[in-house]
């Protein structure tokens with residue numbers, strides 16, 4: 001794979017654009033994304049699935065920036081959404097409704113109605129109550145809602161943090177696979193509902209193919225049972241979760257993933273739907289920040305940056321690892337062990353702990369790598385900090401993809417009452 005973030009004369013570039021040129025224009029902290037990297041990842045996955053009928057429904061929660069969504073829409077991607085807000089974004093970016101699946105354990109009536117009137121491909125139903133609500137809504141408006149039930153195959157997929165494990169039995173997500181025949185029968189009997197597929201999602205940042213193999217085998221078995229009971233099933237949504245490397249290596253390979261699950265689907269006549277988020281955008285983005293101050297105390301050295309946990313939550317929330325590097329590499333700098341911390345008034349506000357990085361100076365630029373997924377999308381305005389700018393790079397071109405928030409943005413909802 002062509003390298004996305006590379007150094008020329010020691011200066012880090014995103015594709016052909018020097019990071020300091022981006023900062024000169026739009027400041028820090030900023031997220032920088034590579035359109036080329038996003039395209040390559042999409043094509044790698046789609047290519048590995050070959051001519052097996054499939055839909056890659058990109059998981060908008062990983063990074064919902066409109067430029068990111070437009071880049072993917074142009075390649076024929078669909079979207080996996082979990083809210084009315086994500087539906088709105090996906091449609092605005094030109095993703096056709098018939099390529100959208102609607103996941104999520106707590107969709108409101110308004111959100112279900114928005115999905116219905118948009119004409120989405122399928123609702124991933126997560127509870128009996130939701131199924132009944134959707135039936136009421138659809139039949140009252142003379143519509144038919146296409147549904148898949150999200151089943152839990154009972155696979156405990158190893159993920160780095162227990163917050164991102166979802167396939168096991170004791171989870172708020174989905175329904176137990178053993179309960180599926182009863183609920184499919186109920187779905188088929190309800191007005192306004194058309195059973196169309198089966199859905200699963202076993203977790204996030206999964207680096208092995210075996211949990212997928214195990215889960216897909218169980219779900220294909222369920223499809224046989226359901227078909228023998230008369231249900232017409234046309235697709236299998238295997239969710240997302242494909243893991244990436246945060247330390248420069250390889251994550252799960254699209255080829256290995258395809259080789260593991262496609263044989264289980266041969267002859268099933270099930271269209272394969274996938275909901276990858278991180279796999280597509282994770283490595284395609286960095287967060288650029290500026291060093292404000294250096295400080296020592298209690299035997300520790302701190303590098304204080306202008307980005308904090310409100311800009312990139314993963315280190316403090318999931319103990320997520322993001323490589324930290326100076327944007328301009330200079331020869332013969334010694335490495336020092338530091339905590340890279342933000343300006344927020346919380347001890348938990350850090351970007352990296354006990355990390356060996358080249359000695360940096362105040363005013364210098366740093367990047368946090370592999371921040372394209374769950375970076376900006378989890379950013380907040382905590383401590384009344386405007387959220388960062390987002391910049392999209394394609395070849396030698398850079399484009400502002402979202403302007404930095406202003407102080408006026410922070411109070412707008414309180415002033416225009």
Ligand code: LLP
Pocket residue numbers: 059062080103104164201203204205239240241242275276277278279314318373374
């Ligand atoms: N489909 C469903 C139903 C999901 O719940 C998720 C992620 C995905 C697809 C996409 O998963 P991915 O391919 O990106 O792993 N904020 C956490 C990750 C939370 C994932 C939540 N669900 C993080 O920063 O690691």
